Amino acid sequence: MSKIVEGLLYSESHEWVKVDGNVAIIGVSDFAQSEMGDITYVDMPSEGDEVTKGEDFGALESVKASSELYSPVSGTVVACNVDLEDAPELINQDPYVNWIIKVEMNDKGELGDLLNSAAYQKFIEK
Amino acid sequence: MEAQLKTTCLHGSHISLGAKMSPFAGFDMPIQYSGIIDEHNAVRNSAGMFDVSHMGEIFVSGKDAFAFVNHIFTNDITGQKDGSVLYGMMLYPHGGTVDDILVYKEFKDNCYLLVVNASNIEKDFDWLVANSKGYDVHIENASEEWGQIAVQGQDSQSVLEKLLGLDCCGNLLFYEFCDTVYDNARLIVSRTGYTGEDGFELYSSPEVICKMWDILLKGGVKPCGLGCRDTLRFETGLPLYGDELSEDISPVMAGLSIFCKPEKPGGFIGSEAIVNQKTNGVARKLVGLELTDKAIPRAGYPVLNAEGVGIGVVTTGYRSISLDKSLCFALVDVAYASLDTRVQVQVRHKAFEAAVVKKRFYKTKYKKQ
Structure with a gap:
């Protein structure tokens, strides 16, 4: 049973967003990390990079496969979680504490397209 | 409609062990049980067993x-x-x-x-x-009348002697087998495998294979899935049909000419082509590549020269579990196939530096004497 944290917003590609003012903190859901298995590498953008809603901004790599990360919002990357460079397994250990990037949003209205925890729960049960 | 997947005689055991299952070669096969890294390390450090009844x-x-x-x-x-x-x-x-x-x-x-x-x-x-x-x-x-288990790793012989009483194991060297009987069924024990480690492959009836699997499992031998079978064979430079060999990839291209003996009397089907390829060369060759970065090359990713021009393609790639390096096999134009040649591998939006290295990334430990 995958853990879902209330109060976060979720995308159908299994990223979560925590809104902090105009900044979106982005990670992946517990469902995503458990589907991936042991994560061995996190491919992240650099600070200052532009990301676009629905387009990939990096990837998670497990032993077996790579899985692209899709940005739930558009904006500018203001922080990357550098801890993941040497310890990608932190995402397996707690995908909600170990965020991946923070994005200064261009348009907070884009958040309206995301799912709340109850809707995401229904989505992954399908 | 999707074709019905075949199952091996050990399918029920995989399910009850909670294996992550996936279709492979028309069979519903276990990819991993405890995890690919854990299973990989068990084979490298002690022993693990694989259901290879699909062979x-x-x-x-x-x-x-x-x-x-x-x-x-x-x-x-x-x-x-x-x-x-x-x-x-x-x-x-x-x-x-x-x-x-x-x-x-x-x-x-x-x-x-x-x-x-x-x-x-x-x-x-x-x-x-x-x-x-x-x-x-x-x-x-x-094929349907035979099951097969591979027991691989340095402890394989002692495990098979102790748990199954297979005393013939100790008499076998690498690539030798004994043909015996177990529970009234024919049993072939062969000192072969696909992991680069010492180990054995057991062929017998589905009933005997199931019984042996259960005994080995109770004896503490770690079940290992096809996930680590691939990481293990890859690290020791072994090809997988479909990736490194195919209708379009000859053994000369794959660097496996040593297994082709066109000079034998009468040759073999394809020997003229092999002689021709050895004499006149081939357009592409399979090489090992080591990336300087942690980015992971995957099958299908392009290989580029220093100018960014496409000169090849990755066939298998991993972050090597035993070596902690980003490595791959790639088919590249022969001009880029010699050791130490600098190339790049395109991983998503970025090109990463790589160098041609020997395909046997990890030292094999076969029992040859």
Whole structure:
């Protein structure tokens, strides 16, 4: 049973967003990390990079496969979680504490397209 | 409608062990149980066991079996001792690969067991039959009557002796087998494998294979899935049919010429093409690449030269578990195939520096004497 944290917003590609003012903190859901298995590498953008809603901004790599990360919002990357460079397994250990990037949003209205925890729960049960 | 997946005799055990299952070569197979890294390390450091019952077993016998097998097989079985195994390929006349196989010389004249890849069983059987005109041979696809377990790792011999009482293990060297009986069923124990480690492959009836699997499991041998089977074979430079060998990839391109003996009397199907490729060269060759970055190359990613021009493609790639390096096999233009050549691998939006290295990334530990 995958853990879902209330109060976060979720995308159908299994990223979560925590809104902090105009900044979106982005990670992946517990469902995503458990589907991936042991994560061995996190491919992240650099600070200052532009990301676009629905387009990939990096990837998670497990032993077996790579899985692209899709940005739930558009904006500018203001922080990357550098801890993941040497310890990608932190995402397996707690995908909600170990965020991946923070994005200064261009348009907070884009958040309206995301799912709340109850809707995401229904989505992954399908 | 999706074709019904086949299952091996151990399918029920995989399910009850909670394995992550996935379709492979038409079978519903376990990819991992406890995790690929854990299983990989068990085989490298002690022992692990694999259900490889999906592999194909084709028996060839009859008056002309020796001549026929030598005709369709790239290696030379002249003088092959009873109880020994040879690796090689079956080729198309143009030199492309039908399959890479093991040939077991049984303890009877003109009797051979061909062990073939699961994905190629039907194709190989049809190929053998189609090329047997004029040879007095009997070709039998017995794949469904045989199960197979691979026990791999440095503790394999002691595990098989202790848990299954297979005393013949100690007499075998790498690529030798014994042909015995267990619970009234025929049992072949062969010192072969696909991990680069010392180890054994056990062939028997589905009933015996299930019984042995359960005994080994109770004895604490770690079940390992196809996930780590691939990471293990990759690190030790072993090819996988479909990735490093195919109808379009000849053994010369794959760097496996050593297993082709076109000089043997009568040659083999495809030997002219192999001689031609060895004499005149091939356009692309399979190489090992090591990336300087942690980015992970995957099958299908482009290989570029320093100017960013495409010169090849990745066939298999991993963050190596035993070596903690980003490594891959790639088919590249021959101009870029010599050791230490600098190239780049395109991983998503970025190109990463890489150098050509030997394909055997990790040292094998076979018992050869």
